[in-house]
Amino acid sequence: MGTADLQTLMNPLRQLLGLFVSQAVLSFFSSFALAVATTEFGRRLRMMYYEASLRKDIEKYDESRTGEMTHQLSQDIGSLQTAVRTAFSRGVEGVTSILSGSVYLYMASPKLATAMFCILPVMAGAAHLLGVLLRGLSDEIRRASNNATGIASETFGAIHTVRAFGAEDRELERYGKELQHVSELKLLMALTAGGFYSALHLGINLITLLICGFGGHLVSQGELTRGGIASIVTQVQILERSMARISVVSAQLVKAFRSSEHIFDAVHDQPRVNTAAGGLGLLLPVDAVKGRVSFSNVRFAYPSRPDVEVFESFNLDIKPGQVIALVGASGSGKSTLGALLKRFYDVQDGSVSLDGVDVRNLDPQSLHEIVGVVSQEPVLMGTSILENLRYGKPDATMDEVVAAAMAANAHDFIEEFPDGYHTQLGERGALLSGGQRQRIAIGRVILRDPSILLLDEATSALDNESERIVQEALDKLMHIKKRTTIIIAHRLTTAAAADLLVVLDKGKIVEMGTHQELLALNGAYAKLYRVQQSAE
Structure with missing residues (x-):
């Protein structure tokens, strides 16, 4: 092999090497940037939720369990972080593949692409119905999981009382029942999601079959070459994998956002009493306070028991x-x-x-x-x-x-x-x-x-x-x-x-x-x- 031939061979290899190195460097920076972004997203959301929980009105604590709140702070926000990371890493790639593949199919054969895209709305409608069902199941799983976590937190906090009454077995049974309910709901979600994914793959395969049949007709009519149909089938297989990836990502996002709705509700909820430093209200220096306390015609009932009045018209001057x-x-x-x-x-x-x-x-x-x-x-x-x-x-x-x-x-x-x-x-x-x-x-x-x-x-x-x-x-x-x-x-x-x-x-x-x-x-x-x- 002469020097010229060797140079001709090495030039593309150098270009490929440069491309591979560039790809590796870009992949590293994209992964690192995504990790930094999702970590910061989780930190900020946790701080916002923690602050909202600390500042919410005491009556809200009367209606909730601290175990549920700690579960939301750790598990639910963690699930949302994972879903967002997956959406950006796998979801964006899948959407890009679908868009580029669709353009390629339309350029290769407008008739074949049109026939295939007529089926996609049906599949999209089925995916929407599944999303509605998964949202409901996810909400039930969240409530059941929070109940189970609340039971465990309550038991750990009262361990001396539990031990004094020999109630370990009863607490195990109570926790086990709630955990069994969670498992049953998760199994139902797995069956539902698994059935959908199977149907999705079947639908994609039927589309491939349609392409082969209709594409063969176009080949016989001279509107498409055999090489063209082979490349279209290959592209459809790529689309199948991308759509499967998107369906998994969308299911995770649905589940994560559904379980996190209450977190965003808490963050956006405005407490009646602003406990932040420098909040609205008159500042009284401690040294200037005389200490006169007056209860004047007080009527009060606890928000959790609004029908039971503690005071009707109470007066006391101290x-x-x-x-x-x-x-x-x-x-x-x-x-x-x-x-x-x-x-x-x-x-x-x-x-x-x-x-x-x-x-x-x-x-x-x-x-x-x-x-x-x-x-x-x-x-x-x-x-x-x-x-x-x-x-x-x-x-x-x-x-x-x-x-x-x-x-x-x-x-x-x-x-x-x-x-x-x-x-x-x-x-x-x-x-x-x-x-x-x-x-x-x-x-x-x-x-x-x-x-x-x-x-x-x-x-x-x-x-x-x-x-x-x-x-x-x-x-x-x-x-x-x-x-x-x-x-x-x-x-x-x-x-x-x-x-x-x-x-x-x-x-x-x-x-x-x-x-x-x-x-x-x-x-x-x-x-x-x-x-x-x-x-x-």
């Missing part, structure tokens, strides 16, 4: 610096008043005001800085003791944290841990006892230093010794500075020292006065007090 205790049987409305003051819910009529300003006109962040809460079962984060104490004041110095812990009678037991204030508490503060969690919660509020203090049955779940220690911490909290304090009391011993006791029954005030005055009255409060004294 003076600045006053320590008031709300007492009464369970369900009388004590905790509801605290929820209305924190504006977890809005009244249907009347108003709840702070220093004469309706809480609905206050900036929510400002309101939460003014009103500090110690609840019956305080929730601690699965981080360190230090971070939990700083939860209400992230910029607090270590000296301030220690001072707050000492005031809450928590410093001594914190120092007993090997890591001290840096001890990791585990989920919901599982490492601590009930009294220790309560004292951490009190220290958290002391550090925040609110102008109004709301104690929601803060000692009712404790034993006598823990109650004594926590009560000492609460007394310090109430008297570190003169502040309005609302005590929601189940144990009347915690309410006896209040300036004013308000006795509630079915959303109405039945008695008001000091501890001694109400005992002398020998009414509802005296009856409750005697019952508790005899029980102890």
Whole structure:
């Protein structure tokens, strides 16, 4: 072989090599760009959904399970990411192949292409009907999967109760039934989709048969060559693979978008209360708050139970610096008043005001800085003791944290841990006892230093010794500075020292006065007090 012949051979090889290298480089950058785009898409959507979930009205949480929300945050958005990635990688390629192939077929034989394209609308209609069916099935699968996840999340969160009642087998059965329902629905979807894909392939093959028959007729008429029909059949096979690829991608997109509809609904839902920093409303400096709280002609029913009114026309005025205790049987409305003051819910009529300003006109962040809460079962984060104490004041110095812990009678037991204030508490503060969690919660509020203090049955779940220690911490909290304090009391011993006791029954005030005055009255409060004294 001469030099000229070798050069003639190498030139195309070099060109092919350059083409292959260029293709590899472009493929790498396209794959990388697609990965970056879909990853960023998933991150942004998760952040948007998480923010929307954090800021949605409390009443929405009453109607949903946290397990469902975490499933939506992880699984549903993950499925949508995968579907979008597949649509761009395989779907675009399939659509391009179909368009270019269709143009080629029409240029090769307009009559044959026209005959073939007359069948495509029928197939497209069948695909649409399948999409409707798959959307319904996908919605059912999503609900069933969320229910199963919610059951598991609920069980894990209450594992001590489950273990105490030996209910593991019952929870397994409950979860298994829901999981079986999910499996049955997924099997039905698989059968439906499989039947459609089989019908799709059969339809494509029938089109190939049509081409062979009608193409043979065109060859006999001299309108098409044998080579032309062979190339058309090859192109149809390429179209078949592309259409199959598109059908798979479309089914995934249908499923993903259907299961993600509620995510986009949540993202676009506007909460009634804007809890974002700097939200709409009046800003009140904590130091300028006097602490007068007024409930005026309040009518309220929980959104989840709109037919059951908690208050019909409730009135109560709390003076600045006053320590008031709300007492009464369970369900009388004590905790509801605290929820209305924190504006977890809005009244249907009347108003709840702070220093004469309706809480609905206050900036929510400002309101939460003014009103500090110690609840019956305080929730601690699965981080360190230090971070939990700083939860209400992230910029607090270590000296301030220690001072707050000492005031809450928590410093001594914190120092007993090997890591001290840096001890990791585990989920919901599982490492601590009930009294220790309560004292951490009190220290958290002391550090925040609110102008109004709301104690929601803060000692009712404790034993006598823990109650004594926590009560000492609460007394310090109430008297570190003169502040309005609302005590929601189940144990009347915690309410006896209040300036004013308000006795509630079915959303109405039945008695008001000091501890001694109400005992002398020998009414509802005296009856409750005697019952508790005899029980102890």
